[in-house]
Amino acid sequence: MTRTPLIAGNWKMYLNRAEAVRLAAAVAAASDGVTDREVIIAPAFTALAAVAEAVRGTAVKVAAQNVAWEKEGAFTGEVSPLMLLDAGAEMVIIGHSERRHVLGEDNAMISRRLRAALQHGLLPILCVGETLAEREAGSTFSVVEEQLAQGLVDVTAAQMDSVAIAYEPVWAIGTGKTASNEQAQDVHAFIRAVLSRFYEKTLAERVRILYGGSVKPENVDSLMAQPDIDGVLVGGASLNAKAFARIIHFQ
Numbered sequence: 001m002t003r004t005p006l007i008a009g010n011w012k013m014y015l016n017r018a019e020a021v022r023l024a025a026a027v028a029a030a031s032d033g034v035t036d037r038e039v040i041i042a043p044a045f046t047a048l049a050a051v052a053e054a055v056r057g058t059a060v061k062v063a064a065q066n067v068a069w070e071k072e073g074a075f076t077g078e079v080s081p082l083m084l085l086d087a088g089a090e091m092v093i094i095g096h097s098e099r100r101h102v103l104g105e106d107n108a109m110i111s112r113r114l115r116a117a118l119q120h121g122l123l124p125i126l127c128v129g130e131t132l133a134e135r136e137a138g139s140t141f142s143v144v145e146e147q148l149a150q151g152l153v154d155v156t157a158a159q160m161d162s163v164a165i166a167y168e169p170v171w172a173i174g175t176g177k178t179a180s181n182e183q184a185q186d187v188h189a190f191i192r193a194v195l196s197r198f199y200e201k202t203l204a205e206r207v208r209i210l211y212g213g214s215v216k217p218e219n220v221d222s223l224m225a226q227p228d229i230d231g232v233l234v235g236g237a238s239l240n241a242k243a244f245a246r247i248i249h250f251q
C-alpha cells in the first residue's frame with residue numbers, strides 16, 4: 001500500500017499578509033516539480049485568501065487552522081466552512097492540541113467541526129495526542145483511542161478516505177522535544193489498528209497518519225522512514241523557508 005506523503009506547515013498565529021505571501025511563494029518555489037508528495041500550508045485566517053492566491057497553479061495547497069460547525073450564523077469569532085472554501089482553503093486542521101488545551105475545545109466540539117468540514121468538502125486533518133502526564137501515567141493509547149472514537153463519530157467509511165490523522169504528542173509540540181522514531185511509530189501503528197477496528201483493514205491502510213511535534217530538517221528523514229508515518233505536521237520549522245524546504249524534500 002503506497003500512501004502519498006503529506007507535508008503540512010501550521011503557521012499558527014504568526015505572519016501578517018505580506019509576510020505570509022512571501023513565505024508561501026518560497027514554499028511554492030521549493031515544491032516546484034514535486035509530484036510524489038503533497039505540500040500544504042495553513043496560514044492564519046486573515047492571510048488565507050492572499051496565500052491561496054499566491055500559490056494558485058503551484059503544487060502547494062492551503063489549509064485553515066480551524067472551522068466552525070455551522071455554515072453561517074451567530075457564532076462570533078468563528079469562520080464557516082463556506083467562508084474557508086471561498087478564501088481558497090482545501091483542507092483544515094481540526095483538534096490541534098492548542099485548541100484542545102489552550103482554548104478548551106473538547107472531543108464533542110471537535111467532532112462537530114470535523115463533520116461540518118466533510119459535509120462541505122474540506123479535507124480534515126484530525127489531531128490527536130497525549131499530554132506528558134497522560135504518557136507518564138501509561139494512558140497514551142487510551143487517550144488517543146478516545147480522541148479517535150469521539151472525533152470520528154458518525155464519519156462513514158467513504159468519508160474516511162478524505163480524512164488524515166495527525167499524531168501530535170502534546171509534550172513534543174513547540175518544546176524542541178521530538179518523540180523518538182519508535183515512540184512515534186508505536187502510536188501510529190496503534191492508530192492504524194484502531195481504524196481497522198472502527199472501519200476495516202484495507203481502509204485503515206489507506207488513511208494517512210502524520211506525525212507532529214518539533215519536526216525539523218534533522219529528524220524528518222528518520223521519522224518518515226517509519227512504516228506508519230505518512231507525513232508530518234510542522235509548526236515552528238514551517239515558518240522558516242529553508243528549513244521547511246528541507247522537510248518537503250525529506251529523503
Ligand code: PEP
Pocket residue numbers: 010012168172173174175176212213214215233234235236237
Ligand atoms: C504543530 O503546531 O502542530 C507543531 C507540531 O508544532 P512544532 O513543530 O513547533 O512542535
